[in-house]
Amino acid sequence: MKIKLIMLVSLFAFGLALNANAGSLVDTDSDLVPDDFDNCLLLANGPNEGSNQVDSDQDGYGNACDADYDNDALQEVNVQDFAIFLAAFTGGPTTVTDHDGDGSTTTIDFATFLAAFQGPAPQFGPSGLACAGTVPCVP
Ligand SMILES: [Ca+2]
Ligand SMILES: [Ca+2]
Ligand SMILES: [Ca+2]
Ligand SMILES: [Ca+2]
Numbered sequence: 001m002k003i004k005l006i007m008l009v010s011l012f013a014f015g016l017a018l019n020a021n022a023g024s025l026v027d028t029d030s031d032l033v034p035d036d037f038d039n040c041l042l043l044a045n046g047p048n049e050g051s052n053q054v055d056s057d058q059d060g061y062g063n064a065c066d067a068d069y070d071n072d073a074l075q076e077v078n079v080q081d082f083a084i085f086l087a088a089f090t091g092g093p094t095t096v097t098d099h100d101g102d103g104s105t106t107t108i109d110f111a112t113f114l115a116a117f118q119g120p121a122p123q124f125g126p127s128g129l130a131c132a133g134t135v136p137c138v139p
Contacts, residue, residue, distance in 0.1 A: 038128040040065035050101030060129045060137030067116035068124045069096045077116040077123040
């Protein structure tokens with residue numbers, strides 16, 4: 001009886017360990033970047049996408065899902081961010097505004113901005129990184 005109990009407890013512990021390992025390999029958006037390391041948790045931005053985890057402003061939210069270009073205290077996507085987008089769109093430096101990672105700020109990137117601008121709070125992310133929201137976010 002005692003041996004059976006020990007076996008049962010061992011199996012339970014083994015199951016827990018397996019579960020813990022499985023948890024760290026969950027990839028919600030199937031972009032080959034596990035959730036715990038994915039700076040755009042619900043949007044594919046892995047090695048198969050041009051935006052591959054690039055985070056120009058180092059706030060822990062990948063360019064692909066971060067339209068809060070100025071990282072203001074309100075953490076909103078508002079007209080200040082639109083001004084930054086417009087500057088990049090009309091020939092200014094392209095970094096944070098390049099959502100699809102093709103090296104330029106185009107109408108495709110504007111669609112991403114607009115969706116965030118009109119979307120409910122939070123208007124960017126979410127990120128799977130524990131340090132998201134702090135600059136620099138060092139996982
Ligand atoms: Ca992922
Ligand atoms: Ca992702
Ligand atoms: Ca960012
Ligand atoms: Ca782009």
